[in-house]
Amino acid sequence: MVRPRQFRARFELTWRQRLSSAARAVTTSLVVALAIVLLFAELQPELGTTLKALAVCAALSLVAGRVRLPILGRLLGLWQLALDIDGDYLVEVRSNAVRARRSSADAEARLYSKIGTARIDTRVSGVRMQLMSRKGRKCSEAVVCALRQDKTSNRPVLFYVFDSLVLDTTAVCRRHLGTACLTIPPGHRPAVLEGTYWTDRDWEEGRNTAGRIRFHRVSVGTGSSRPRVPILSHGRSRSPQEGE
Numbered sequence: 001m002v003r004p005r006q007f008r009a010r011f012e013l014t015w016r017q018r019l020s021s022a023a024r025a026v027t028t029s030l031v032v033a034l035a036i037v038l039l040f041a042e043l044q045p046e047l048g049t050t051l052k053a054l055a056v057c058a059a060l061s062l063v064a065g066r067v068r069l070p071i072l073g074r075l076l077g078l079w080q081l082a083l084d085i086d087g088d089y090l091v092e093v094r095s096n097a098v099r100a101r102r103s104s105a106d107a108e109a110r111l112y113s114k115i116g117t118a119r120i121d122t123r124v125s126g127v128r129m130q131l132m133s134r135k136g137r138k139c140s141e142a143v144v145c146a147l148r149q150d151k152t153s154n155r156p157v158l159f160y161v162f163d164s165l166v167l168d169t170t171a172v173c174r175r176h177l178g179t180a181c182l183t184i185p186p187g188h189r190p191a192v193l194e195g196t197y198w199t200d201r202d203w204e205e206g207r208n209t210a211g212r213i214r215f216h217r218v219s220v221g222t223g224s225s226r227p228r229v230p231i232l233s234h235g236r237s238r239s240p241q242e243g244e
Contacts, residue, residue, distance in 0.1 A: 083122070083147070083156055083184060084188055084189045084220075085120050085122060085158070085184060085189075085190065085193065086120055086121055086122055086220070086221050087119070087120065087217055087218070087219045087220045087221055088117060088118070088119050088217070088218050088219040089117060089118045089119070089120065089193070089215035089216055089217055089218060090114060090117055090215070090216040090218055091114070091115055091116050091117060091118050091131075091213065091214070091215055091216075092112035092113060092114050092115065092213070092214045092216065093112065093113055093115055093197065093211055093212065093213045093214075094111065094112045094113070094211045094212040094213075095113070095209050095210075095211040096209060096210050096211050097207075097209050097211075112212070112214060115133065116131060116132050116133040117131075117132050117218075118130065118131050118132075118215060119131075119132075120158075122147070126145070126146075127145045127146060127147055127158070128142075128145060129142040129145045129160055130142070131162065139164070139165045139167060140162050140163065140164040140165070141162065141163050142160050142161070142162050143161050143162065143163050144159075144160060144161040145158070145159070145160040145161075146158075146159050146160075147159075150183070153183075155183055155184060155185075155186075156183075156184045157181060157182065157183055157184065157195075158181075158182040158184060158193065158195075159179070159180070159181055159182075160179070160180055161177065161178070161179050162177070162178050162179075162180070163175075163177055164176055164177070164178060164199075176199050176200050176201040176202075176208075177199065177200050178197060178198060178199035178200070178201075179197065179198060179199075180195060180196070180197035180213055181195045181196055181197070182194065182195040182213070182215060183195050189217070189220060190217070191216070191217050192214060192215065192216055192217070193214070193215040193217075194212070194213070194214045194215070195212070195213055196210070196211070196212060196213065197210065197211060197212075197213045198210035198211075
């Protein structure tokens, strides 16, 4: 049986997905409106030049916002845009919470735990990320996602901030924020993105988590299919109370 709070969390995510679909519908409507304006410009020669100019500018703005960064980057020869990190990834973490519970010599404390999947979609208008947990015990939303250049190595770095909610109402800390920083290695289509992550989980008790994180690419490009529900959390690995 789905608990009220679990239903509310899933409803909020579904609402966000519907809002995203509505945004795409609005974009489609604008394209249709531009086509009508161009047709009207052909029928009204005295206003034709002005209307055509406005329609062309609006159309270019809409199209530019949807162009994939890898395609534009290859055309312009810019490293920031030539990165092709679009696709689906298997997400693994190595948490300090596991090391704290085990001996530093314990081999299992140094292992990575599979916690879910991620989908990255880079556009001129910005970078989007969708996250999904393995067992659906937690809901998470990537609220900020951006590409930057590291000042030391000059390599591109992917930053993102996530808001995570534990669906289990018996959990001590049910909500936390976190940040991850992934270094993008050289190559046209890197197979692995690796970096660090940290959260503010139970920070007042000194139990906030951090560790290493890896994205293993499992597919190239985003295509038309989408994840079922964007849920993933960077939590304490292998914890039976909090899930993977």
